[in-house]
Amino acid sequence: MNSNQPMLSRVADSLFWMSRYLERAENTSRQLDVYLNLNIDIASSMEEQRRLNRLIDSLTLPPEDMPQDHPLFTLTFDISNASSIIALITGARENARQVREQLSSEMWMQINKLHLHLRSTVVDSVWEAFPHDYYLQVRDGSHLFQGITDATMNHNQGWHFIQLGRFIERSIALLNLLDVHFDNEHLKRGEEISTLRYFELIGTLKSVTAFEAYTKVYSANVQSSWIIEFLLFNREFPRSLRFCVEAIQSSLNALEEMSDRARNSRLYRLAGRLQSQLSYDEIEDIHSLHDYLDNIKQQIYRIHDNLYHTYITYPIETAL
Amino acid sequence: MTLRALDSMLQKYESLYSCYDETFLGRHEPRPHYANLVERLRELSAEDLNSHQHAADVAFLNQGITFTVYGDGEGTERTFPFDLLPRIVTGQEWNHIESGLKQRLHALNLFLHDIYHEGRVFRDKVIPYQMVASSKHYRREMRDVDVPHNIYVVICGTDLIRMPSGSFAVLEDNLRVPSGVSYMLANRQVAKNVFPRLFHNYGVRPVDRYGQVLLSKLQSLVPHIENPTIVLMTPGVYNSAYYEHTFLARQMGIQLVEGRDLLVHDGYVYMRTTSGLKKVDVIYRRVDDDFLDSLIFRPDTQLGVNGLFNAYRQGNVALANAIGTGVADDKAIYAYVPSLIKYYLGEDPILESVETYLLEDDVQRQHVLQNIDKLVIKAVGESGGYGLLIGPASTREQQQEFIRAVEANPRGYIAQPTISLSIAPCFVDNQIESRHIDLRPFVLYGSDGATIVPGGLTRVALRKGSLVVNSSQGGGSKDTWVLYE
Structure with a gap:
C-alpha cells in the first residue's frame, strides 16, 4: 500500500x-x-x-x-x-x-x-x-x-497540519505578547526591577508558562532583556519563537516530501530564511523591538498564505 | 437476586393479544431462545440495569454517536436512545429472512435495469408504465444509461416487521441512501460490555465484518481498475447521519468527501488533495439524487458536483447506489414487488408483504376513505416516518387533512391495514415494559452476489403504545443477536 x-x-x-x-x-x-x-x-x-x-x-x-x-x-x-x-x-x-x-x-x-x-x-x-x-x-x-x-x-500529513496550526498560532500570540509588554527601553541590560515590575515580569513569563524554563537558563534573576532574549531565541523552550519556527519549518519539509509533488519552492525558502534569521540574530541586533517583532509577524503571515496557496486553495490548472 | 426482583420489574409489562410477543410465551414465561437472557435478568436489580444504562448513554455521548434533529435552528445533536435488552433472532428465522431478502433485492435490481432499458415489464403488463413514470424518484435521465454490472442497488436497508402470526413481512425497502448501520455496529459494542459472559455463551453471529464486505462490494463495481480510489460522499456535518458517514469511512479506510472536494474535468471526477487532484473511481454517495449534480437535477444546491452525471453516464465513475433507484422503493410500487419477483425470477416471494391499497383505483380509494380510521396512510415517496397517518391513533382533523391530500393526488399515497408490530421488553424508568419493534437488516449486493451481515438495526418505538420507530420520531434501538442455532 x-x-x-x-x-x-x-x-x-x-x-x-x-x-x-x-x-x-x-x-x-x-x-x-x-x-x-x-x-x-x-x-x-x-x-x-x-x-x-x-x-x-x-x-x-x-x-x-x-x-x-x-x-x-x-x-x-x-x-x-x-x-x-x-x-x-x-x-x-x-x-x-x-x-x-x-x-x-x-x-x-x-x-x-x-x-x-x-x-x-x-x-x-x-x-x-x-x-x-x-x-x-x-x-x-x-x-x-x-x-x-x-x-x-x-504522523502523516494531517498530523503536520495540526503541528503547523499550533506553532503558527503560538508564534503569533507570542509576538503580540512581547509587543504589548516590552519596548526598546527593555532591550538594555542592567535594569532596576521594582516589586511591581517583578510581579509583572513573572506574570509575562507565566503567560507562556515560561517561568520555570527561564530560571533554569538565567536563574531567578529576572531581567526584561533576558526574557525577550529567552522568548525569542531560546532553542529548547517549546514556546519560544525560534522553537516554533523550527517546528514550522520541519513540518513544511515533511509535507513537501509526503505530498510527493514538486511544488513552488517559495514556501520553503520563506520558512528557511526565517529559521536561519532566528538562529543567528542576537538581541543586540534589535534596534526597534516593535519593528523587529512586526517584521517577523509579516514573515509568518506570508508563510501562512503560501501554505494555503500550495496545499489548500491552489488553482485547478496548476494541479492537473 | 430473586425471582421477585424480576417480577416486580415486570409489573408493568403488558403482553398484548393483538401482536406477537418476541420474548414471552405466557405471563413471564420466556420463549426458549430468550430463556438465558431472562435468567440473567433475574440476577440483576433495577439499580444494576440503571448503572449499565447510564454507562451506555455516556459512552454514546462521549463518542459523539449522535444524529441531528432538523427543524430547530441549526440542528441539535442527540444520541439515539439505546435499550439495553437485546433482541434475539434464531438461526432458523434468520435463514428465512436472509434468503427472502436476497431474492427480493435480486428481483429489484433486475426490475431497475429493465425499466431504464427495454421495459419488458411494461410490455408484459406486469406493471403499468404510468405507475413507474409517475414515481417521484423515477429519473428519466437514467434511460439507457449502463451502470456497472447492471447493479443499481449496492446497499439496501429493508424494514421487516413481525406479523401477529409470528411471520416476518417486508414493510418497506430503502434503496436510495439507507442509514442506521453504524448503530447496528455501535450497539453491538455496548451490548458486549453490558452482557459480556452472556454474549459469549449465547452463540451470537458477529456483525463486525460489515465495513470490509461493503468495501469489497464497492470494489467489485470496477474490477478492471487496480487499486481504485473509493470515496464516501456526505452532504456534510449538518446531515442527520453525519456520524454514520464518518464511521463508515473510517471502517473502510476511505476518504470522506463533500461535494466541494470534488470536481469534474474532461468527464472524470477528481478530488482536491494536498498532493493535487486525484481521480475518483467509485463514489459511495450518501447524498440524494436531487442534490448530486445541479446541472442535471436541482439547480439550487451546492451539495453536489457539477458535471458528475456526465462523468457517470460516460462510465468514468461508479455510484453506489445508482441514480434513480428510489422508484423501486416507492410505496405504491411496493404493491407490485411480489409479482415482480415472480416475473423476473419465476419464484414465489419468500417473505410476505403487507396488503396495500392503491388509491388511483376508484374502488380501493373509496374503501380506504371510508375506513380511514382503521388504516395507515403513507405518502409514497417519503421516509423517516414523515407523511404518515396512523388511522386508529389519529384525530378527525388529521384524517380530514389526509383525505383532502389523497383526493388531490391519489398517486401520492397508499393505504395499508394497521399492523401491530411485535413487542419486546425494554428497560424504561426502572421497569421492564413492552414496546413495539421492527428490524432493518442491511443487504449488500456486488458483482459476486448478495451478502447480509447477520444482524440489523432493531428499532424501538419508545413512546408507550406508539407504532412509529423512526429516530426522528422518538424511536430508539436495540442490539440484534442473530444466533447460530
Missing part, C-alpha cells in the same frame, strides 16, 4: 484550524489566569486597569469581539463572543467534527469530552468560586489532546 495517502485539502484546512483554535483557547486561558492572579497579589485599581488594557491588547481581539462590561467573564463564557474560551473550544471541536474520521477515536473523544464538560459547567458558581480551576481544565484538556494526538495519530 502507498504510505503517502492523499489528503483532502478541506481536511487539511479543518485540522489546521482545529489546532489553531485549541492553541488560542489555551493561550487565552493562561493569560486570563495570570491576570486574575496578579490582581490578587497587587490590588490597585489603576494598575488593574492598565493590566487589563495590556491583556486585551495582547489578545489582539477583533473589534466586534471587544468585551464591554465584564471583560473576563465575557472572554471566558460568552459563546456569542468568537474570542471567548468557550467559543474557541467549540470552534476547535466543530472543526474536529468535520473531519472526525481523520482523527483517532481517542482524539475525538478527548476534544468532545472537553467541549461537553466546559459547556455543561455551571457558569455562575465557577465565577463566584474563582475561575482558576476552569482555566486549568482548559489547559489540561488541551495538553491531553496534544499528547493523545502525538501518541495515537499517524
Whole structure:
C-alpha cells in the first residue's frame, strides 16, 4: 500500500484550524489566569486597569469581539463572543467534527469530552468560586489532546497540519505578547526591577508558562532583556519563537516530501530564511523591538498564505 | 437476586393479544431462545440495569454517536436512545429472512435495469408504465444509461416487521441512501460490555465484518481498475447521519468527501488533495439524487458536483447506489414487488408483504376513505416516518387533512391495514415494559452476489403504545443477536 495517502485539502484546512483554535483557547486561558492572579497579589485599581488594557491588547481581539462590561467573564463564557474560551473550544471541536474520521477515536473523544464538560459547567458558581480551576481544565484538556494526538495519530500529513496550526498560532500570540509588554527601553541590560515590575515580569513569563524554563537558563534573576532574549531565541523552550519556527519549518519539509509533488519552492525558502534569521540574530541586533517583532509577524503571515496557496486553495490548472 | 426482583420489574409489562410477543410465551414465561437472557435478568436489580444504562448513554455521548434533529435552528445533536435488552433472532428465522431478502433485492435490481432499458415489464403488463413514470424518484435521465454490472442497488436497508402470526413481512425497502448501520455496529459494542459472559455463551453471529464486505462490494463495481480510489460522499456535518458517514469511512479506510472536494474535468471526477487532484473511481454517495449534480437535477444546491452525471453516464465513475433507484422503493410500487419477483425470477416471494391499497383505483380509494380510521396512510415517496397517518391513533382533523391530500393526488399515497408490530421488553424508568419493534437488516449486493451481515438495526418505538420507530420520531434501538442455532 502507498504510505503517502492523499489528503483532502478541506481536511487539511479543518485540522489546521482545529489546532489553531485549541492553541488560542489555551493561550487565552493562561493569560486570563495570570491576570486574575496578579490582581490578587497587587490590588490597585489603576494598575488593574492598565493590566487589563495590556491583556486585551495582547489578545489582539477583533473589534466586534471587544468585551464591554465584564471583560473576563465575557472572554471566558460568552459563546456569542468568537474570542471567548468557550467559543474557541467549540470552534476547535466543530472543526474536529468535520473531519472526525481523520482523527483517532481517542482524539475525538478527548476534544468532545472537553467541549461537553466546559459547556455543561455551571457558569455562575465557577465565577463566584474563582475561575482558576476552569482555566486549568482548559489547559489540561488541551495538553491531553496534544499528547493523545502525538501518541495515537499517524504522523502523516494531517498530523503536520495540526503541528503547523499550533506553532503558527503560538508564534503569533507570542509576538503580540512581547509587543504589548516590552519596548526598546527593555532591550538594555542592567535594569532596576521594582516589586511591581517583578510581579509583572513573572506574570509575562507565566503567560507562556515560561517561568520555570527561564530560571533554569538565567536563574531567578529576572531581567526584561533576558526574557525577550529567552522568548525569542531560546532553542529548547517549546514556546519560544525560534522553537516554533523550527517546528514550522520541519513540518513544511515533511509535507513537501509526503505530498510527493514538486511544488513552488517559495514556501520553503520563506520558512528557511526565517529559521536561519532566528538562529543567528542576537538581541543586540534589535534596534526597534516593535519593528523587529512586526517584521517577523509579516514573515509568518506570508508563510501562512503560501501554505494555503500550495496545499489548500491552489488553482485547478496548476494541479492537473 | 430473586425471582421477585424480576417480577416486580415486570409489573408493568403488558403482553398484548393483538401482536406477537418476541420474548414471552405466557405471563413471564420466556420463549426458549430468550430463556438465558431472562435468567440473567433475574440476577440483576433495577439499580444494576440503571448503572449499565447510564454507562451506555455516556459512552454514546462521549463518542459523539449522535444524529441531528432538523427543524430547530441549526440542528441539535442527540444520541439515539439505546435499550439495553437485546433482541434475539434464531438461526432458523434468520435463514428465512436472509434468503427472502436476497431474492427480493435480486428481483429489484433486475426490475431497475429493465425499466431504464427495454421495459419488458411494461410490455408484459406486469406493471403499468404510468405507475413507474409517475414515481417521484423515477429519473428519466437514467434511460439507457449502463451502470456497472447492471447493479443499481449496492446497499439496501429493508424494514421487516413481525406479523401477529409470528411471520416476518417486508414493510418497506430503502434503496436510495439507507442509514442506521453504524448503530447496528455501535450497539453491538455496548451490548458486549453490558452482557459480556452472556454474549459469549449465547452463540451470537458477529456483525463486525460489515465495513470490509461493503468495501469489497464497492470494489467489485470496477474490477478492471487496480487499486481504485473509493470515496464516501456526505452532504456534510449538518446531515442527520453525519456520524454514520464518518464511521463508515473510517471502517473502510476511505476518504470522506463533500461535494466541494470534488470536481469534474474532461468527464472524470477528481478530488482536491494536498498532493493535487486525484481521480475518483467509485463514489459511495450518501447524498440524494436531487442534490448530486445541479446541472442535471436541482439547480439550487451546492451539495453536489457539477458535471458528475456526465462523468457517470460516460462510465468514468461508479455510484453506489445508482441514480434513480428510489422508484423501486416507492410505496405504491411496493404493491407490485411480489409479482415482480415472480416475473423476473419465476419464484414465489419468500417473505410476505403487507396488503396495500392503491388509491388511483376508484374502488380501493373509496374503501380506504371510508375506513380511514382503521388504516395507515403513507405518502409514497417519503421516509423517516414523515407523511404518515396512523388511522386508529389519529384525530378527525388529521384524517380530514389526509383525505383532502389523497383526493388531490391519489398517486401520492397508499393505504395499508394497521399492523401491530411485535413487542419486546425494554428497560424504561426502572421497569421492564413492552414496546413495539421492527428490524432493518442491511443487504449488500456486488458483482459476486448478495451478502447480509447477520444482524440489523432493531428499532424501538419508545413512546408507550406508539407504532412509529423512526429516530426522528422518538424511536430508539436495540442490539440484534442473530444466533447460530
